[in-house]
Amino acid sequence: xxxxxxxxxxxxxxxxxxxxxxxxxxxxxxxxxxxxxxxxxxxxxxxxxxxxxxxxxxxxxxxxxxxxxxxxxxxxxxxxxxxxxxxxxxxxxxxxxxxxxxxxxxxxxxxxxxxxxxxxxxxxxxxxxxxxxxxxxxxxxxxxxxxxxxxxxxxxxxxxxxxxxxxxxxxxxxxxxxxxxxxxxxxxxxxxx
Amino acid sequence: xxxxxxxxxxxxxxxxxxxxxxxxxxxxxxxxxxxxxxxxxxxxxxxxxxxxxxxxxxxxxxxxxxxxxxxxxxxxxxxxxxxxxxxxxxxxxxxxxxxxxxxxxxxxxxxxxxxxxxxxxxxxxxxxxxxxxxxxxxxxxxxxxxxxxxxxxxxxxxxxxxxxxxxxxxxxxxxxxxxxxxxxxxxxxxxxxxxxxxxxxxxxxxxxxxxxxxxxxxxxxxxxxxxxxxxxxxxxxxxxxxxxxxxxxxxxxxxxxxxxxxxxxxxxxxxxxxxxxxxxxxxxxxxxxxxxxxxxxxxxxxxxxxxxxxxxxxxxxxxxxxxxxxxxxxxxxxxxxxxxxxxxxxxxxxxxxxxxxxxxxxxxxxxxxxxxxxxxxxxxxxxxxxxxxx
Numbered sequence: 001x002x003x004x005x006x007x008x009x010x011x012x013x014x015x016x017x018x019x020x021x022x023x024x025x026x027x028x029x030x031x032x033x034x035x036x037x038x039x040x041x042x043x044x045x046x047x048x049x050x051x052x053x054x055x056x057x058x059x060x061x062x063x064x065x066x067x068x069x070x071x072x073x074x075x076x077x078x079x080x081x082x083x084x085x086x087x088x089x090x091x092x093x094x095x096x097x098x099x100x101x102x103x104x105x106x107x108x109x110x111x112x113x114x115x116x117x118x119x120x121x122x123x124x125x126x127x128x129x130x131x132x133x134x135x136x137x138x139x140x141x142x143x144x145x146x147x148x149x150x151x152x153x154x155x156x157x158x159x160x161x162x163x164x165x166x167x168x169x170x171x172x173x174x175x176x177x178x179x180x181x182x183x184x185x186x187x188x189x190x191x192x193x
Numbered sequence: 194x195x196x197x198x199x200x201x202x203x204x205x206x207x208x209x210x211x212x213x214x215x216x217x218x219x220x221x222x223x224x225x226x227x228x229x230x231x232x233x234x235x236x237x238x239x240x241x242x243x244x245x246x247x248x249x250x251x252x253x254x255x256x257x258x259x260x261x262x263x264x265x266x267x268x269x270x271x272x273x274x275x276x277x278x279x280x281x282x283x284x285x286x287x288x289x290x291x292x293x294x295x296x297x298x299x300x301x302x303x304x305x306x307x308x309x310x311x312x313x314x315x316x317x318x319x320x321x322x323x324x325x326x327x328x329x330x331x332x333x334x335x336x337x338x339x340x341x342x343x344x345x346x347x348x349x350x351x352x353x354x355x356x357x358x359x360x361x362x363x364x365x366x367x368x369x370x371x372x373x374x375x376x377x378x379x380x381x382x383x384x385x386x387x388x389x390x391x392x393x394x395x396x397x398x399x400x401x402x403x404x405x406x407x408x409x410x411x412x413x414x415x416x417x418x419x420x421x422x423x424x425x426x427x428x429x430x431x432x433x434x435x436x437x438x439x440x441x442x443x444x445x446x447x448x449x450x451x452x453x454x455x456x457x458x459x460x461x462x463x464x465x466x467x468x469x470x471x472x473x474x475x476x477x478x479x480x481x482x483x484x485x486x487x488x489x490x491x492x493x494x495x496x497x498x499x500x501x502x503x504x505x506x507x508x509x510x511x512x513x514x515x516x517x518x519x520x521x522x523x524x525x526x527x528x529x530x531x532x533x534x535x536x537x538x539x540x541x542x543x544x545x546x547x548x549x550x551x552x553x554x555x556x557x558x559x560x561x562x563x564x565x566x567x568x569x570x571x572x573x574x575x576x577x578x579x580x581x582x583x
């Protein structure tokens with residue numbers, strides 16, 4: 001994900017956790033980074049590292065930022081946990097010249113198999129919660145995200161699907177195969193102005 | 194007038210001859226105030242802790258709250274109690290006196306040595322009383338800036354404060370963006386709310402209703418309007434706590450008695466506590482000063498000075514901000530801090546924001562709250578690193 005960010009750019013990391021990515025970007029790419037994080041502990045950790053992070057969440061706080069405030073807005077493995085994924089994505093594309101989004105793929109064959117043959121809601125290493133206590137309320141597949149991007153008028157500049165081991169799937173695979181074999185996918189997108 | 198000293202309580206004595214360092218500016222250079230008044234002579238009473246480095250890059254300015262003063266980390270000269278922010282200021286603490294030079298001045302209009310309504314009016318030779326011009330937060334900051342000039346400091350590493358102190362922090366960052374490297378406004382707002390103005394008005398009316406207030410001329414007439422000020426303090430003190438903290442501390446417990454007395458004695462512990470808070474406050478604070486301090490907060494509306502846009506106050510600011518609020522603070526609720534954060538974001542500023550979970554209400558900023566101390570330490574240390582201060 002860090003490799004998608006150009007050096008010396010302005011970055012907003014939504015759901016930045018303890019600030020590991022922001023710190024990496026600052027140290028290796030001289031990025032001017034900001035973060036939003038829900039947990040007080042996460043914010044404290046970030047502030048103690050000298051990062052500029054506000055306590056908040058994607059649903060409530062993106063609306064406050066002006067247009068084109070950042071070169072990149074990053075949302076990692078969080079879109080499925082937002083109340084309004086479409087609105088969140090639209091705000092990201094508004095306040096950032098580019099958005100970087102990673103999503104867990106609900107279309108992976110193991111998940112399909114658990115639903116189809118087990119008849120139960122899937123629980124995997126990457127989606128480890130039971131249905132009743134999961135923060136992930138808006139699951140999507142890789143194909144669903146591509147459709148959402150199209151619906152909000154975004155252009156996908158780059159995309160990569162990662163297998164269970166975190167290795168990129170070969171570009172020659174068809175989208176159908178990505179949707180079946182990808183554990184997660186990362187997208188770099190922008191909206192035409 | 195000759196017997197004035199005998200009539201003064203601790204605060205009034207401090208306002209004439211403070212146990213503090215003082216900057217005294219002569220009549221040649223009056224302070225231009227928002228009200229249009231020109232104030233001279235001017236005294237700024239202040240305390241410092243730690244040592245200023247050769248580059249003068251390690252100075253932190255602490256701004257005190259409504260009833261605070263410059264005695265941040267030393268015993269109070271009137272009450273003998275520890276400094277009001279000793280949790281925060283000292284060796285190894287977030288405002289580390291081994292590394293930083295910490296300054297705190299009594300605000301303009303205060304009663305601990307800086308010029309205020311208990312100071313002598315050069316035109317009459319008597320205490321100003323209500324002839325003292327109305328003070329604003331911006332006026333306080335102007336007076337502080339004169340002190341910082343006097344100390345030869347160009348840019349402050351950090352300006353920090355809670356409540357009214359936080360208002361001064363925001364005003365500093367707006368008025369002197371290039372002189373504030375980092376800003377730490379805690380439990381504060383960029384404008385005083387209607388509800389808070391209402392509470393302040395109750396306090397002022399309590400003071401003015403005291404027959405000993407004498408239209409503010411009590412120092413000249415030899416009376417002490419302690420009742421009114423005490424009531425003002427009691428009412429205000431409730432707003433500094435939270436319902437759950439009051440309940441946790443006092444419940445409906447009775448004070449030194451087994452049963453109700455069927456009288457208006459302070460049967461309940463909470464009554465006794467409030468009366469005590471009122472009584473000790475009166476010993477150290479000047480009633481007229483209380484009127485001026487509350488007015489300064491009421492008048493504070495930073496956006497109004499920037500065409501109604503708070504973002505405009507911080508546009509292009511290179512100051513690093515860390516905004517802190519407390520979940521149980523109903524005087525300066527988190528929504529006030531969020532409004533500031535929104536404006537800072539809209540202005541493109543570098544901002545951190547932490548809402549700290551506590552039931553201790555507005556007063557949490559003065560108390561030993563570990564998350565506040567950790568956040569502050571992290572923020573100050575990071576600012577020091579960024580500025581190359583060891």
